Amino acid sequence: MTTTVVIGGSFAGMTAALEIKRKGKDKHKVILIDKSPLFLFIPSLIWVPFRRRDIKDISFRKDTILAKKGVDFVNAEALNVDVKNQIVTTDKGDYKYDHLVVATGPKVKYDIAPGVAEHTHYIGTPNGAMKARTALEEFKKNPGPIVIGATQNAGCMGAAYEFLFNVEKWLREQNIRKKVDLYWITPEDYLGHFGIDGMPMGESMLKSFMKMFNIHYRTQVGVKEVTENKILLTSDEELPFKFSMLMPPFIGVDFVTNSPDLHATPTGYISVKDSYQHVDYSNVWAAGIAVNVPLPFTPSKVPFASPKTGYPSDETGKIVAENIIRVTEGKTKLKEKAWGKIMGLCIMDCGKKEVIIFSDHLFKPRNFAVMIPNVIYDFNKLILEKYFLWKTKNGYSYLP
Numbered sequence: 284m285t286t287t288v289v290i291g292g293s294f295a296g297m298t299a300a301l302e303i304k305r306k307g308k309d310k311h312k313v314i315l316i317d318k319s320p321l322f323l324f325i326p327s328l329i330w331v332p333f334r335r336r337d338i339k340d341i342s343f344r345k346d347t348i349l350a351k352k353g354v355d356f357v358n359a360e361a362l363n364v365d366v367k368n369q370i371v372t373t374d375k376g377d378y379k380y381d382h383l384v385v386a387t388g389p390k391v392k393y394d395i396a397p398g399v400a401e402h403t404h405y406i407g408t409p410n411g412a413m414k415a416r417t418a419l420e421e422f423k424k425n426p427g428p429i430v431i432g433a434t435q436n437a438g439c440m441g442a443a444y445e446f447l448f449n450v451e452k453w454l455r456e457q458n459i460r461k462k463v464d465l466y467w468i469t470p471e472d473y474l475g476h477f478g479i480d481g482m483p484m485g486e487s488m489l490k491s492f493m494k495m496f497n498i499h500y501r502t503q504v505g506v507k508e509v510t511e512n513k514i515l516l517t518s519d520e521e522l523p524f525k526f527s528m529l530m531p532p533f534i535g536v537d538f539v540t541n542s543p544d545l546h547a548t549p550t551g552y553i554s555v556k557d558s559y560q561h562v563d564y565s566n567v568w569a570a571g572i573a574v575n576v577p578l579p580f581t582p583s584k585v586p587f588a589s590p591k592t593g594y595p596s597d598e599t600g601k602i603v604a605e606n607i608i609r610v611t612e613g614k615t616k617l618k619e620k621a622w623g624k625i626m627g628l629c630i631m632d633c634g635k636k637e638v639i640i641f642s643d644h645l646f647k648p649r650n651f652a653v654m655i656p657n658v659i660y661d662f663n664k665l666i667l668e669k670y671f672l673w674k675t676k677n678g679y680s681y682l683p
């Protein structure tokens with residue numbers, strides 16, 4: 284019996300754990316450790332501030348389905364790992380493993396600039412999304428300028444763009460759009476770079492959206508400081524605001540940085556081969572955001588990162604599972620797919636409109652890449668949400 288400990292039970296970790304058990308059956312014991320008992324469909328958090336979703340609509344307890352599929356769930360926080368002795372220490376005890384999968388996602392670097400944590404909102408957590416909801420209710424009573432964007436070193440620009448267009452739509456619904464100067468700030472070299480060096484027509488499409496929705500924008504800017512009602516940009520321009528949402532950078536979680544054996548990068552990510560096997564250990568694997576993905580481009584003015592989205596997170600979870608099975612069967616040929624060669628598949632919600640982003644590879648060179656706008660309704664994004672929640676609730680981890 285091979286024991287695999289998976290740390291983190293979201294897009295990457297839940298997929299990896301279920302797939303190891305599905306493929307390995309009784310020859311594999313799988314222990315999934317997560318500090319949260321809930322599975323949360325993070326992409327729908329962008330709708331929570333506008334009451335289009337409540338947290339309960341987009342989350343469910345993961346222990347039931349894991350138990351049904353034969354995966355042992357431990358609701359604990361992993362503190363560190365001793366790779367030599369193959370032991371993970373958690374706040375609820377130690378766990379010995381034959382294989383370890385690190386799928387711990389990101390930690391948000393709120394201290395990227397003074398005042399970001401104190402004066403701006405972040406909608407990437409349930410708490411943060413609910414705080415933004417309350418703040419927008421207050422804002423409605425006495426509107427003013429809004430600044431939305433991403434800070435230097437951020438990589439998850441897509442979610443911030445989605446929030447921007449949803450705010451714009453919400454302002455119109457509240458009949459206060461004319462009272463609000465709406466600003467977009469981004470470290471990207473150009474609109475629609477998205478940390479993947481753009482898509483054909485992407486820049487012109489986003490420029491036309493900004494014009495159509497009367498949104499002012501600044502590219503190649505970072506944040507120097509935020510005070511109660513002003514953002515000082517690296518260009519030395521000051522933007523006043525009454526409400527602001529900024530996407531800070533993501534870094535590796537404390538479990539990784541507190542485990543020197545993992546030899547993480549300075550930003551706390553794990554360097555892996557194209558098989559997602561640790562570069563230094565054959566029984567340690569990483570999947571999802573925890574993976575170190577070298578930048579496929581050089582930002583020309585302000586640093587920013589590449590996004591690590593849901594599809595590659597799920598896909599790397601599957602690759603890791605397949606490879607653990609192969610290794611335990613004594614096979615030496617592993618499945619390999621570099622992060623940048625995974626298919627690009629994303630739907631950017633634009634406030635009851637959407638843009639479908641599809642390419643054969645996430646990073647260039649690509650053989651095909653398209654951005655298809657849908658101005659009728661964001662039904663593809665809704666279908667994706669329903670599909671993903673259905674798939675995960677039922678443990679159908681083998682589905683795309």
Ligand SMILES: Cc1cc2nc3c(=O)[nH]c(=O)nc-3n(C[C@H](O)[C@H](O)[C@H](O)COP(=O)(O)OP(=O)(O)OC[C@H]3O[C@@H](n4cnc5c(N)ncnc54)[C@H](O)[C@@H]3O)c2cc1C
Pocket residue numbers: 290291292293294295296316317318319325326327328329359360361362386387388389406407408439442536537538570571572573591592593594596628629630
């Ligand atoms: C606001 C927002 C919107 C997004 N929208 C989209 C979108 O539209 N499309 C898309 O493709 N992607 C989107 N993403 C990105 C997507 O959410 C991520 O790609 C995905 O969540 C990554 O999955 P993961 O499993 O690697 O990490 P995560 O989903 O972050 O999961 C990490 C898990 O590890 C657990 N964990 C962490 N540390 C420990 C520890 N020490 N001990 C135990 N457990 C631990 C956490 O509790 C969590 O369950 C969005 C992200 C944000 C923030």
